[in-house]
Amino acid sequence: MSSPAISEERALIIARSHHCVRCLEYSYKRVVVKPAAEALRAELGEVWHAELICGVCGLHQELGIDADGDILYVS
Numbered sequence: 001m002s003s004p005a006i007s008e009e010r011a012l013i014i015a016r017s018h019h020c021v022r023c024l025e026y027s028y029k030r031v032v033v034k035p036a037a038e039a040l041r042a043e044l045g046e047v048w049h050a051e052l053i054c055g056v057c058g059l060h061q062e063l064g065i066d067a068d069g070d071i072l073y074v075s
Contacts, residue, residue: 025055031050049065
């Protein structure tokens with residue numbers, strides 16, 4: 001039996017604790033976490049999709065988070 005997926009609040013904490021891949025800072029001016037698209041859920045096992053905009057360099061990045069809270073990808 002698998003454990004239930006992490007909450008949206010936990011996914012937000014995980015997203016905010018990931019550094020910017022360009023400048024390596026942890027300061028974001030915008031973080032949005034929403035349920036993953038059905039295609040990504042089926043293909044990668046993604047449960048939460050996070051969009052982040054760095055507050056230092058302005059980089060837009062996306063994270064895929066699975067049911068255990070692990071980051072599947074950063075783009």
